[in-house]
Amino acid sequence: MGFGENISEEFKSRNFSIYGQWTGIVCVFLCIALGIANIFHLGLLILFSIICLVCGFIIIFIEIPLLLRICPTSPKFDGFIRRFETNYMRAAIYLLMSVIQWISISVDVSSLIAAAVVLLIAACFYALAGIKGQAFQGSKTLGGQGVAQMII
Template sequence: MGFAEEVRTGNFSLYGHLLGLLSGVLLVVLGAVTILAHLLYSILAIVFGAICIIIEIPLLLKICPTGPTVDSMFGGLKNHWWRFVAYLVFAAVMWSSLAKHGGILAIGAATVTLAALCYLVAAVKKQTKVTTSMLGGTGVQSAYGYGV
């Protein structure tokens, strides 16, 4: 099953995963671009972006040796509800950057908000946790038993 077929499945967990990845990249890039203009919010954006990338790419957690502290910190984020709460907190902080005229950081805030909403819908619908197979995740094919 290719990427297009994975996206067409209607699994909001997958949409949240993809938006979380996009958010992570955008937050790191936008944080780096605005670091001189908005030091505090830029640093927060870079940290939040790095956390989003670590959470959303399962291969990174498999490759990187982690201790019990890191495992306990990120282990709870395997649940849709916890990811929703984490992304909601990230979004609230990034939206508050608008009060300090951090206009471009609103792009990252918008994508994190959309990722949080996708995880909320996935949690409410009790959908299976799915990550794209392109990045070492479960993939829709193996999660739902298509063609296995």
């Protein structure tokens, strides 16, 4: 099965955790790009930019489990990341990250609002998956069970 067919199959599954995971990948790019773009502001917005950057890197490890196997990380960090294996825990972390970026508006209105919106969408997808009782289903394209098992 090709790359495009694999992704197409995943989206046809109607499992909201797949939608959340792919939205999370968009969040990675947004958080890193907007964190860098806004870090040059003066004042408290720098803090929110740094938090956005850190969130982007945390999301990489949450959404691409293969990286925990190939990147040298500490057992404490691995344990922290493994807390977010369920839909509800992922919804919670995305919601927390989103709220932090929404709070940045009180300091200065910036493009960090885009990160807040997309983080909130990812939280909604994971919450919907939890509410509908859908088991978390990781994308095979992003290093889910199929890819991770090949590395061992």
